[in-house]
Amino acid sequence: MTPESRRLDGNAAAGRLSDVFVFDATAARTRCGGCGMTAPLGVYHVYADAPGMVVRCPTCEAMVMRIAQTPGHTWLDMSGVAALDIST
Amino acid sequence: MARTAIRRRLTWRLATVAANASEARAVHRLSLQIDGWDGHLPGQHVDVRLTAPDGYQAQRSYSIASAPESPTVDLVVQRLDDGEVSPYLTDGVRAGDQLELRGPIGGYFVWRAEFDSPLQLVAGGSGVAPFLAVLDHHAAAGSGAPVRLLYSARSIDDVIGRERLQQHAERGIGVTIALTREQPPGWAGLSGRLTPRVIREHVWPADGRPSILVCGSTTFVEAVADSLVEAGHEAAAIRIERFGDVKGARRDSGVPTTRR
Numbered sequence: 001m002t003p004e005s006r007r008l009d010g011n012a013a014a015g016r017l018s019d020v021f022v023f024d025a026t027a028a029r030t031r032c033g034g035c036g037m038t039a040p041l042g043v044y045h046v047y048a049d050a051p052g053m054v055v056r057c058p059t060c061e062a063m064v065m066r067i068a069q070t071p072g073h074t075w076l077d078m079s080g081v082a083a084l085d086i087s088t
Numbered sequence: 089m090a091r092t093a094i095r096r097r098l099t100w101r102l103a104t105v106a107a108n109a110s111e112a113r114a115v116h117r118l119s120l121q122i123d124g125w126d127g128h129l130p131g132q133h134v135d136v137r138l139t140a141p142d143g144y145q146a147q148r149s150y151s152i153a154s155a156p157e158s159p160t161v162d163l164v165v166q167r168l169d170d171g172e173v174s175p176y177l178t179d180g181v182r183a184g185d186q187l188e189l190r191g192p193i194g195g196y197f198v199w200r201a202e203f204d205s206p207l208q209l210v211a212g213g214s215g216v217a218p219f220l221a222v223l224d225h226h227a228a229a230g231s232g233a234p235v236r237l238l239y240s241a242r243s244i245d246d247v248i249g250r251e252r253l254q255q256h257a258e259r260g261i262g263v264t265i266a267l268t269r270e271q272p273p274g275w276a277g278l279s280g281r282l283t284p285r286v287i288r289e290h291v292w293p294a295d296g297r298p299s300i301l302v303c304g305s306t307t308f309v310e311a312v313a314d315s316l317v318e319a320g321h322e323a324a325a326i327r328i329e330r331f332g333d334v335k336g337a338r339r340d341s342g343v344p345t346t347r348r
Contacts, residue, residue, distance in 0.1 A: 026196035042196030
């Protein structure tokens with residue numbers, strides 16, 4: 001199984017992120033902390049077959065977010081996100 | 089849809105199955121009654137969560153296949169024999185049963201009736217599900233946006249929403265179906281895969297600046313997106329929803345990787 005065929009996109013992370021955010025994360029313009037590219041989170045690549053979900057930049061492949069859930073807990077690492085632009 | 093429907097935090101809620109009907113080969117349409125549903129946008133999805141008696145939970149994402157005007161929220165579920173969720177949803181669920189779900193989810197891969205630019209939809213297999221919602225909403229809202237659908241399916245028996253697509257074609261929607269593996273006698277549509285040439289010929293030309301939605305397996309959507317860019321479409325005009333490659337998907341995973 002190649003990494004390419006496992007690839008999903010930000011849409012697949014939207015349900016999990018709705019446990020954290022009141023806004024829709026897929027439309028939030030997200031700046032990659034690695035290369036500075038900015039795009040809606042829906043454009044980012046998601047790998048969901050690890051124990052958690054990993055969100056990567058579609059341009060430089062840097063890891064921007066990791067999301068893990070256990071019953072009663074959500075753990076979110078956003079260290080690779082430089083900025084989120086949310087329309088309000 | 090009211091903006092507030094997206095703004096609040098989503099919670100798990102119960103849906104009651106109003107109907108479970110065969111839609112195409114190994115594909116069922118589940119029509120759900122959901123109390124307090126605030127409506128949705130075509131293109132949005134829901135997460136469905138099943139809980140085993142021992143507490144083990146499995147979660148999957150399904151696109152909403154019905155328009156916001158529909159009295160039920162419909163999901164199109166393809167049965168994968170080694171899947172852990174889809175065989176239950178297609179064969180185990182009866183009218184009156186309840187399912188736990190969360191939604192509507194997603195504001196990126198959506199179409200709104202106030203969008204008036206030409207719309208191109210490209211679907212592979214069950215990736216047509218969100219586009220059934222788009223087309224029904226386009227009709228119900230009286231949208232004047234010109235729309236084309238290019239839909240790749242394995243055979244005529246695998247075509248999802250066939251009658252409805254025929255009705256949309258009769259009201260002027262460009263519906264082109266490509267059958268990849270098997271064609272019935274006298275088949276007037278396309279045969280074979282969506283090659284770059286087929287895409288160039290059957291998609292709105294790039295100079296009309298269409299907005300483009302592509303949904304299907306990862307391999308399918310990425311090949312289509314590459315062909316669209318080659319044909320001169322701007323990458324920013326192409327919105328993609330991947331649902332993984334079925335053969336490569338993890339069988340026993342509890343994460344919403346695919347529509348298994």
